[in-house]
Amino acid sequence: MAKGLILGLILLASMLAGCMANRDWRLGFNYTDWLQKHRNWYDQHHPNKTQQVSNKIIVGGSQHWRFNFTYTDWAFKHGPFYLNDVLVFKYDPPVGKDSHPHSVYQLPDLRSFIKCDLSNAKKLANATQGVGNGFEVVLDKWQPYYFACGESNGFHCDVGRMKFFVMPMLRAWPSRRT
Numbered sequence: 502m503a504k505g506l507i508l509g510l511i512l513l514a515s516m517l518a519g520c521m522a523n524r525d526w527r528l529g530f531n532y533t534d535w536l537q538k539h540r541n542w543y544d545q546h547h548p549n550k551t552q553q554v555s556n557k558i559i560v561g562g563s564q565h566w567r568f569n570f571t572y573t574d575w576a577f578k579h580g581p582f583y584l585n586d587v588l589v590f591k592y593d594p595p596v597g598k599d600s601h602p603h604s605v606y607q608l609p610d611l612r613s614f615i616k617c618d619l620s621n622a623k624k625l626a627n628a629t630q631g632v633g634n635g636f637e638v639v640l641d642k643w644q645p646y647y648f649a650c651g652e653s654n655g656f657h658c659d660v661g662r663m664k665f666f667v668m669p670m671l672r673a674w675p676s677r678r679t
Contacts, residue, residue: 517648555585559635560665566592566603566650568657572665582667588648590636594663595628602628603657605636610645614666617658619651629651640669 558579564570576620595602607625608614613621626636640646649655652664657663 539661555587555639556583557587557589557637558582559589559591561591562647565635566590566605566663568601568650568661568663571662572648573662576665576667580667581670583672584640584643584669586640586666586669588638588640588667589635590626590631590638592631594632601657602652603631603663604628604651605631605638605649606639606649608649608664610644611647611666614647614664615647617655617664618650619655619658620647622649623652624651640667643669 559573560566561570561575562579564575591607593600594601599617604624606619606622606624608619608622612618625638630636636644638648645666645668647666648664650657650661
C-alpha cells in the first residue's frame with residue numbers, strides 16, 4: 502500500500518513538474534471546452550496568424566510498441582506532448598502459436614495505471630491494428646492519458662513495462678503583430 506502511494510506521488514510530482522516546465526504553459530485558461538468554444542472567434546479575428554500543425558509521434562520511436570522497453574522514460578524524454586498531437590502505436594502482428602501479440606488500452610486513472618489494472622480500461626487497438634502504418638490516437642482533450650498493453654492479463658504492462666502516460670499541453674496562441 503505504502504509503496505503504491507509513494508509511486509503515485511512520484512508520478513504526480515513528475516507530471517506537475519513537466520507541466521510547469523513547459524514554456525507554453527499559461528495559467529488560468531487551460532480548459533479544452535473553453536479552447537474549442539473560443540478558437541473560432543480567435544481564428545476570425547487573427548487571420549494572419551501562422552498555422553500550428555499537430556505532431557505525429559511514433560510511440561517508442563524506432564523501438565515501436567514492444568515488450569521490455571521503458572515507455573515511461575520514453576514519454577518523459579520526448580515530451581511535452583500537445584493538444585491534438587497524434588500518437589502512433591506500431592507493432593508486429595502475431596505470427597504462429599509462440600508469438601506474443603500486443604494491444605493498446607487506455608486506462609481510466611492513475612491508480613489503474615500504477616497497478617496495471619485493466620478491469621475498467623478501454624481497448625483502443627487489438628493485436629493486428631498496429632501493423633503497417635500503425636494505430637493512431639489523437640490527444641484531443643486536456644487530460645492525462647494512461648496507455649498500456651493489455652495482453653496476458655496485464656503482464657506486458659506490469660513486467661514488460663509497456664505503459665506510459667502523457668498530459669497534453671495547450672500550444673501558445675501566436676502573439677498579435679501590429
